[in-house]
Amino acid sequence: MTRRLETDEPAGDETRPEEEGTSLLNRRSLLAGAASMMGTIMLQSVTGSAEAATPVAQDDPTRVPGKIPSPYGQRSAFETATRKLRAQSASLTPLQDSHGILTPSALHFERHHNGVPTINPAHHRLLVHGLVDQPWTFTLDDLKRFPAVSRLAFIECSGNSAIEWRRPTGKTVQETHGLTSTSEWTGVALKTLLREVGMSPEASWMLAEGSDAAAMTRSLPLDSVLEEALVCYAQNGEPLRPEQGYPLRLVIPGWEGNTCIKWLRRLKLGRAPFMTREETSHYTDLMPDGTARQFTMIMDAKSVITAPSGGQRIQQGFIEIRGLAWSGRGRITEVEVSVDGGRSWQRAVLQDPVLPKCHTRFYLPWRWNGEDVILQSRCQDETGYRQPDHAALVAVRGTNSFYHYNAIQSWQIAADGRVSHVQS
Template sequence: MQNVSVIYDGKSQRMADQMVRTEAQLIAQRKLQEQDCDCKDGMFPRSASTNRRKFLFAAGSAAGIASSTAAFGQKAPPGAVGYDVPTDPTKVQGRPIGEDGGYGSRSQFETEVRERFPTANAYTSWSFTPLQNMVGNITASGLHFERDHNGIPTINPSQHMLFVHGMVEAPKKFTMADLKRFPSVTRRHFIECSGNGLTEWNKPTLKTVQGTHGLLSTSEWTGVPFAAIAREVGLQEGGTWVLAEGSDAAVMTRSIPLEKMLKDALLVYGQNGEAIRPEQGYPLRLLLPGYEGNTNIKWLRRLEVSDKPFMTREETSKYTDLMANGKARQFTLDMEAKSVITFPSGDMKLPGPGFYNITGLAWSGRGRVQAVDVSTDAGMTWYPARIESVAEPMCTVRFGFPWIWDGKPAVLQSRCTDETGYIQPTLQQLIAIRGDNGPFGSIYHLNAIQSWGVAGDGSVTNVHA
C-alpha cells in the first residue's frame, strides 16, 4: 500500500494545544483539592470541585440535625444534592422517602463529570466521559460524551414529528406516540466519536484516559428498527442512501447507506431504561451500531431516501480523512476494533508493589469483541484478559487482568481482536499504513493500542511505546 500520511490542520493543532493547557489546569485544581482532603483515595484523582474535609466538618457540627442544604454551605457536585453527614448514620434518622420529589440523584461524594474540550465556542464543542471513574460496561446517562454543533435544543415531544419521504411509495409522518406503538427492540451499543484520540497521533499529549479515550460511551438503547418504518412507507427501487436530519440549530445532516439503515439502524427514544437525555437527542435519535458518532443523528426529525449521498458539510469538509498525498478518504464510517486500560491509567499513582486488577474496555464497530489481551511489558508478551461482560455486537466489553506489580517500571497495554479477525494495531503499524510524514496527521479514526507507563514510584503516565 502507498505510504500516505494524515495531517492536523492549523485549527486542530490550536485546539489540541488549548486542550493540553485546560487539562493541566484541571489536574492542578484536583491536586489542590486532594491536599485539602483527609480521605485520599491514592490511586484515583478526584475530578471535580468537592472538598471532603468541608463535608466532614459540616457533618460534625451538624450531627443529629435534620438534613438541610442551607446548613451545608458547600455546593454539591453536579447531579447530586448536598446533605449533612452524621458521624454515625445508625444514631440519627435518615431522610424521609419521597423527599427527593420522586427522582433520585447520585451521592454527593461522587464527583466525576464530563469535561469539555475547549473549542473557542461552547455551542459547538464536545465533552469527554470520565472513563477512569466508570465501573461496569454501561455509561451513566449523565456522563455519556457529547458532541453538539450548535447547542442542545429543547424539544417538546408532543410537538415532535419524524418525516420519512424521498424515494418511498407513501411519504409519512410519525408522532412520538406513533413510533412508540411499533414493537420495540432494546440493544446495548457503544457510540464513539471518530475524533476520539485526535490529540494522540504524534506524541502522548493528554494525561488522562478521559482525554485520550473519553469520546466513547455505551448505553442500552430502546427504539424501532428503521426496517419496520421502511415497510410502512414502502421503498422504491433504486434507493441507496438515506439523509438523516436533526432538529437542532445546526440542522445536522448525514447521508447513510440504505443497506446499513435496513441492516441494524434503530430510531431510539430510550436510553438505559428511561427517555434519552436531551444531550443525546431527546426525544428521538438515530442509532447506527458501530458507525462513527456523528452519523447517529440526534433530535431526528427527517429521513429522506435517495439514490445518491447528499454531500453535506459534515461528510465533505468534516469527518473526512486527509492523507499526506492530499487525497481525503470519505464515508469512513466504521469504527474499528479498539481497547483501552482504564485502571491504572494516566495521572493515577499506585501506592506500592502488590496486587492490582487491571481493567478496561474493548469494542469494535464490525461485530463482537472476540478476545482481549493484556501486556505489562510494552507488548513483548501478551496474556488473555478475562472478559467480564457478555460480548455483544458493536458493544463494549469490560475486561480484567490480575497483576502483581513488582515495583519496577512497566508499560501496560491492551489489544482487542474482533470477530472478523481484525487485530487492534500498534501505533507504529497504523502510522505505517496511514503515514507519518506530517506533523499534524489525520485527526480521525485513531484506534491504536494505548500505552500507560508505570514508573518505579507508581506514577502512571501516557506514553508511546
C-alpha cells in the same frame, strides 16, 4: 466495589499538585480512606477546595433515620466524577471512574454541532420522504406504538483519540478516550419505519437530519444500515437525555457517532449520497498522498486500560488492571495485556456479557513490585481484526487523517506509582 486504587498521599496534604484530571480520583480515594478510618467525612477539609455543597455523613448512620424516598434519584453527594468539557462542542466521559460496561446517561460523552436544542416532544415530528410511496410523518406517540427494540451499543465519536496521532497528548484516559460511551438504546427499527412508508426499491441512500441549530445531516447507505439502525426515543430505560438527542435520535451500532443523528426530524430516501458538508469537507480522512477517504463509517476495534491510567497513582501490591474494549465490526474475542511495554502479552478475562458493538470490560490481576513499567492492552474482534500499534497505524495513514485513531495505548508507571501517558 470492594477494591479500590489508593493514593499513598496522606489525607489533608494540600501541597500535592492538583493536576487536572487527577483530582477526582484522588479525592475519592482519600474519601474512601478517611471514611474507613474516621467514620466521619468533611469533604471540604479533605480537599481544601471550595465545593459549593459540603456533604456531611453521620458518625453512625444506624442511629439516625435516613431520608425519605425521592421522585427522581441523585447520586451520592460524595461522588464527583464529571464529564470534561472540550471547547464548546464536546464533553468527555470519565472512563477512569467507570465500572462495568454501561455509561450513566448523565456521563455519556457529548458532541454537538451548534448546541443542544430544547424540543417539545408534543410538537416534534419525524418526516420520512423522498423515494417512498407517500411522504409521511410520525409523532413521538406514533413511534412508540411500533414494536420496540432494545440493544446495548457503544457510540464513539470518530474523533475520539484524534489528539494522539502525532504524540502522546491526553493526560488521562478521559482525555485520550473519553468520546466513547455505552447505553441501552430503545426505539423502533429503521426497517420497520421504512417498510411502513413503502420504501422504493430504487432507494439506496438515506439522508438523516437533526433538528438542532446545525440541522446536522449525514447520508447513509441504506443496505448497510437497514439491518441494525434504530430510531430511538429511550436511553438506559428513560427518554433520551437532551444532549443525546431528545426526543429522537438515530443509533447505528458500530458506526461513528456523527452518523447517529440526534434530534432526528427527517429521513429522505434517494438514489445517491447527498454530499452534505459533514461527509465531504468534515468527516473525511486525509491520507499522506493528499486524497481523502470518504464514508469511513465503522469504528474499528479498540481497547484501553482505564485503571491504572494517566493521572492516577498506585501502590505496590495487588492491582487489578481494568479496561474497556469495543469494535464496530462485532464482538470482542480477545484482549491481551502487557506489563512490559509490549514484549510479552497475557490474556485478560472478559467480563460477561460480551456483546457485539458494545463496550466489553476486561480484567487482569497483577502485582506491582515498584518497578518502572509500561502497561498496554490490545484487542481482537470476531472478524479477526487486531488493534494496531501506533507505528503500524501511522505507517499506513500518516498523521493528518484526524479520525479513526485506534492504536494501542501505553501507560507508564514510574517508581513512585504515578501513571502517565507515553507512546511505546
